[in-house]
Each structure stands twice: as C-alpha cells, then as structure tokens.
Amino acid sequence: MMNEELDDNEFFQQDFTTASEWEIFNARLEEIFHEWKLSYGGALGSQEPLGRNQLSVCEWIVVKEKIKFADVELDVVWVKADVPEEDTAVKEEDSVDCQAFVDLMANGNDYCIVDQMGDGKLHPLAQWYGLREFVVVVPVKKSITNESQIRILMSSIHIAVSESSCDVPVFVQVLDKVQNVFLGVCESGSTRLSFDIVHLNVTPPTCKYLSGLLDVFKGKVGVPYMDPVAVSVRFSYSLSKFLSASYVVPKKVPFSNNGGEEHVDDKNISLPFGVAIDPVSELILHCTWPHVADNVVIDSQTYSDFDPLTAPAWSLRARYEDTPVCFMSDCIQEFLQISESRRAITEFFPELAFGATQNLEGTKALERLTESKIPTLASVLPGMASAGTKQDHIKLEGPLNNDLLKDMLYYLFPDAQKDALHEYQIPGQVEFDPLKIKSAHPDSLVHRLGTLMAVCNSYYGGKRAVAQLWAEFSQEMRYRVERCIQIPG
Incomplete structure (x- = not known):
C-alpha cells in the first residue's frame, strides 16, 4: 500500500x-x-x-x-x-x-x-x-x-x-x-x-408590627424553632421645628448703652458671644429595647407593649446647621479681613497727613531733646498746666462719638481715670514660653486693644472706626512715651 x-x-x-x-x-x-x-x-x-x-x-x-x-x-x-x-x-x-x-x-x-x-x-x-x-x-x-x-x-x-x-x-x-x-x-x-x-413600595399591614415580622422570620427558617427569638427594638422621634422654643442669644456689644443691642456690664468687656439663629436643626430621641425575647412582649395591631415611656434605654441626639451664624466667629473673620488691608490711615483722616501735623509741638523731636530744663510758668501754674497738657492732640471727626471714645480709652488706660473700672491684673513672674512669643497675655494692653478694634470694625463703623481708634491710641502712646508716663497693661 x-x-x-x-x-x-x-x-x-x-x-x-x-x-x-x-x-x-x-x-x-x-x-x-x-x-x-x-x-x-x-x-x-x-x-x-x-x-x-x-x-x-x-x-x-x-x-x-x-x-x-x-x-x-x-x-x-x-x-x-x-x-x-x-x-x-x-x-x-x-x-x-x-x-x-x-x-x-x-x-x-x-x-x-x-x-x-x-x-x-x-x-x-x-x-x-x-x-x-x-x-x-x-x-x-x-x-x-x-x-x-x-x-x-x-x-x-x-x-x-x-x-x-x-x-x-x-x-x-x-x-x-x-x-x-x-x-x-x-x-x-x-x-x-x-x-x-x-x-417594598408599600409595607404590608402585618409587617408593621413585631408579630408579623416574627411570622416571616420563622417561615424563612424552615425548621421547627422552639427557643424564643431575641429581638432589639428602637423607636426614633424627630423634632425639627422648635417655633417659640428655639434658642437665640441676645447680642451683647461692649459700650452699647443705647440702640437695639442689650447693654453690657462695664466690668466685663469681651467680644460678642452667641448665635443669631438656633444652631440645632434637629433633635432625635431614641427609645430602645435591647435584646428582648419575643415571648415576653406583644406587639400587634390591637395591642403593643412597646411604650416609649417604659423603654429601658433613652438617648438624645442633635444635628446642627452646617454654617451657624455665630457672633464671635463673624466678628473675628471680619477683623482678619481688614488685617491685610494696605490702605493708609490718612485715607480715612486726611488731617493726619504729614503736612498737617508738621507744626505740632510733638513733631519737633530736636526741640524736645534740647529744650531748657527750667520749668516754664505754664508748667508751674495748675490751671495753665491742665490747659496745655495735650495741646498737640488732634481732634478727629469719625464714627466714634466723644463719650464712646472716652470709655474705650479709659478701658485701655485705666490710670487716666480717678475711679478706674478696668484695672489691669498685674501678673506675677511669668515663665518665658517661646511658643507664645507672638501672643498677648490675657487682659493685657494688646489683648484689650485687639478686642476693641474687632468690636469697632463690626459694630461701630467699620474700617473708619478702627482707624479713628488707632489714631487716638497712637497719640496717647506718643504722649506717654515723650513724658515718661508709665504705660499700663
């Protein structure tokens, strides 16, 4: 083959x-x-x-x-x-x-x-x-x-x-x-x-109660089940509309003696604290029965043992607004925004420009250093001395009136007032902490000045009020330095 x-x-x-x-x-x-x-x-x-x-x-x-x-x-x-x-x-x-x-x-x-x-x-x-x-x-x-x-x-x-x-x-x-x-x-x-x-789009009537749910569960098991079934039950109640019971804090602005704001105690000066609207958006109450045997409770369409008042465990939970309106945070945020401002103080008060202040007594530094040590008649006579004490002070017209500005300056310099309301608490020996080198001590001069400037910016005229307070503060500091007057705080 x-x-x-x-x-x-x-x-x-x-x-x-x-x-x-x-x-x-x-x-x-x-x-x-x-x-x-x-x-x-x-x-x-x-x-x-x-x-x-x-x-x-x-x-x-x-x-x-x-x-x-x-x-x-x-x-x-x-x-x-x-x-x-x-x-x-x-x-x-x-x-x-x-x-x-x-x-x-x-x-x-x-x-x-x-x-x-x-x-x-x-x-x-x-x-x-x-x-x-x-x-x-x-x-x-x-x-x-x-x-x-x-x-x-x-x-x-x-x-x-x-x-x-x-x-x-x-x-x-x-x-x-x-x-x-x-x-x-x-x-x-x-x-x-x-x-x-x-x-389920629509819950069956029998599944709205524990008895119907237990029938479904035992039917799914498929074998005779003689032991009691342990269940845990929780009822939740939500309250989101508080009406007249809503929590609102009255705004307390320092040195506000009139107007719609509530007057603040003169001895307690601080930034406004509180909320404009209730920060709680919802309250949820949970009534819980943990690990209960099904043969000791009845829950059906006609009768139920699950009374919320008899629940062994209660818990309350609060949900808050995402952006609550808080007085202090708004005040600080607005003040931080103007801290980066590049506008000069002379834009708010042209009278503080160099040409307008060059003939003042305090601006002639050489004459201050070489002036005679023999006292003048104005410094000897009490009446004339009080009249010429601050002849170099410039009068500024701004949003802060005289009474309000005087109260603020007395708060910063309490030694200028006979019966001082805001005496500085002189601290003892403070340990040096390099981590706090840029922070002010509580109730110090810098701390009080920062508080007043933030309050002026938010409630007393904005940037112009801050500029007016800063100008008055600067003139007072210059006056004390030139005359060797102790600076408190």
Whole structure:
C-alpha cells in the first residue's frame, strides 16, 4: 500500500485551553482574595469583641481593585475596621467560629450612631449587620439592573468564595446605588450564609408590627424553632421645628448703652458671644429595647407593649446647621479681613497727613531733646498746666462719638481715670514660653486693644472706626512715651 501523507491543516483542531471571559473573571476574583489574604481561615473569630458603638467611631481601611467583566467595569472594595486584634494564639483543639458569624450575633453595634443626612464614613453594611470586615463588588459607572447579569455575577461570587475558601462576607451592589441594595454570601466550613434585601413600595399591614415580622422570620427558617427569638427594638422621634422654643442669644456689644443691642456690664468687656439663629436643626430621641425575647412582649395591631415611656434605654441626639451664624466667629473673620488691608490711615483722616501735623509741638523731636530744663510758668501754674497738657492732640471727626471714645480709652488706660473700672491684673513672674512669643497675655494692653478694634470694625463703623481708634491710641502712646508716663497693661 502506498503511504499517503496527511496534511494536518485539513483537520479542525479545537483549543480547549482557551478560557472564556467568565472564567477569567472568576480567576481574577480568586486571585484578589488570595492577595488580600482572605482565604483559609483568615477571618476566624479570634479577635477582640467589638465595643459598644465601636464601628461608628473607629477608622476604616479601604482597599480597591478594578476588574472588568464583559463590558461592565467593577470595583472590588475590601472594607475593614481598624480595631485592635487579640494577641493570644488560638489553640488547635479550640473551636473557633467565623468572625462574621460572631459579629452578626453580637448586639453591641445593633444601632450605630451615624449621620444619615450626610456622607457618613460608616458603610451601610456595617451599620445594618455589625460587620467589621467585608468585600463589596460595586459597578463603576452604570448600575447593574438586568436580572440575568445579577445572577451571573452572584454565581461568580459563589464560585470565587468557594474556590478560595474566603471566610469574609462578599457582597454585590445591584439596582440603583441610591437604594443601597446589596446581595451577598459568606461561607465558613460547611455553613453558607446568604444576604438578601427586599424593597417594598408599600409595607404590608402585618409587617408593621413585631408579630408579623416574627411570622416571616420563622417561615424563612424552615425548621421547627422552639427557643424564643431575641429581638432589639428602637423607636426614633424627630423634632425639627422648635417655633417659640428655639434658642437665640441676645447680642451683647461692649459700650452699647443705647440702640437695639442689650447693654453690657462695664466690668466685663469681651467680644460678642452667641448665635443669631438656633444652631440645632434637629433633635432625635431614641427609645430602645435591647435584646428582648419575643415571648415576653406583644406587639400587634390591637395591642403593643412597646411604650416609649417604659423603654429601658433613652438617648438624645442633635444635628446642627452646617454654617451657624455665630457672633464671635463673624466678628473675628471680619477683623482678619481688614488685617491685610494696605490702605493708609490718612485715607480715612486726611488731617493726619504729614503736612498737617508738621507744626505740632510733638513733631519737633530736636526741640524736645534740647529744650531748657527750667520749668516754664505754664508748667508751674495748675490751671495753665491742665490747659496745655495735650495741646498737640488732634481732634478727629469719625464714627466714634466723644463719650464712646472716652470709655474705650479709659478701658485701655485705666490710670487716666480717678475711679478706674478696668484695672489691669498685674501678673506675677511669668515663665518665658517661646511658643507664645507672638501672643498677648490675657487682659493685657494688646489683648484689650485687639478686642476693641474687632468690636469697632463690626459694630461701630467699620474700617473708619478702627482707624479713628488707632489714631487716638497712637497719640496717647506718643504722649506717654515723650513724658515718661508709665504705660499700663
């Protein structure tokens, strides 16, 4: 017989080693779980039990990996609470449950304090189930609303969890993101736990009470359950309209003896403190019954044992306005804005210009240094001395009237008044602190001057009032320095 050579190209050869997109997706999920060390008992319940409300106050570790399935881009997010772990080693003969199962049965974090009005850092899964560690598969752009896609994705999650021996609960976010619908699974040994969420447009009448919810729960168990069911109940009452009971503080401006503002005690001079409108936007009262057996309480359409007045635990929570109107903060912020102003004081008071003050007595420094030491007649006679004491003082016309300006200067220089109301408290030996080298001591001259300038800027005429006070203060300081008069404070 003639041996005929056969061409291999004439036969169809199928490559069975080629992996489909679904298999590649499953393999990548398993690889991510292994990289994060979530496999082979990595989440056994050997950690410290969670404290009361610990999940809402602790820091969270978030790790993300991008993965693509078909034309859908997904984020695989590992969320873990940063809580201290127990150092004691687990013996081989000890029976240790899955950490997720332990956290689910603990009731210390049943009602975590979380701000639902804002973007709180506590994940909804941690708030609902009390989990300290879990994985979430989240779509990056479009939400997953197709039922077939949801089933394929959930089957991939089941396969990846089973093949990698992952003990950490894994969830998939489906439907619209604002609905917070998560489907998940957790496997440990021979036990599988499925997580599901149902959204109802209208709540059935039987599910509005504990008796109906218990019937649904016992029906889902599927086996006779003789032991009582432990439930936790919380009633929340919100109050957002306070009407006449709203908290408003009257504005107390220093040296305001008339007008709409309330008069302030002359001995207590400080920046206005308080709020213009009530900073509390909402008060929430929680009445809680923690860990109650279902056979000792009745809650149905006709009768209920859950009276808020008999609740064993009450808690009150307040939500505040994002930007409350506070007197002191507004006053300081306005004063900080003018601190960077480059406008000269002569723009507000032209009479303080150099040409207008060059003939004053205090501006001739050489004559001051070379003047005769023999006292003049004006300095000897009391009447003439008092008349010529401050002949170089310039009278400024500004928003501060004479009485108000006099009270402020007496506050800065109390030694100029016979019966001083604002004496400086002379401190003892103060230890030098280089960290406070640019700060003023409490109730010192600089401290009082800064307080008055901030008050003048906000309530007595703005920048022009600040310039007027500064000009009067500067002239008083020059007068005291030239005549060697002690500067208080």
